[in-house]
Amino acid sequence: MTKILHLNLFRKYFDEIANGTKTIEYRDKTDYWKKRIEGKEYDIIKFRNGYAKNAPTMLVEYKGWDVNKNNEYELYLGKIIEVNYE
Numbered sequence: 275m276t277k278i279l280h281l282n283l284f285r286k287y288f289d290e291i292a293n294g295t296k297t298i299e300y301r302d303k304t305d306y307w308k309k310r311i312e313g314k315e316y317d318i319i320k321f322r323n324g325y326a327k328n329a330p331t332m333l334v335e336y337k338g339w340d341v342n343k344n345n346e347y348e349l350y351l352g353k354i355i356e357v358n359y360e
Contacts, residue, residue: 275332278320278333279297279310279311279336279349280320280322281301282321282324283299283323284323285324287322288330288332291322291351292332292354295322296351297351298334298350299319299349299351300342300346300347301329301347301349302346303345303347304356307347310346311339311347318333318336320332329357330357330358331356331357331358332356332358333354334352335353335355336349336355337350337352
């Protein structure tokens with residue numbers, strides 16, 4: 275069974291990931307993100323641009339995570355599997 279991490283993004287970052295110029299997604303190192311990232315295994319990240327019913331979505335291979343010097347989570351992105359702008 276494929277394990278999916280669901281994340282929302284602003285359009286600018288959604289487009290940068292879709293066109294391959296952004297390969298790391300950052301999240302603040304808070305308790306909220308700690309529960310969702312640390313100790314969890316995912317296969318795919320499903321990005322969503324907004325909350326509308328027909329908001330654009332994208333599936334991207336998940337390659338793991340780390341914490342950077344700014345105390346942020348870095349989520350490493352792999353191959354783009356699917357982009358849906360409908």
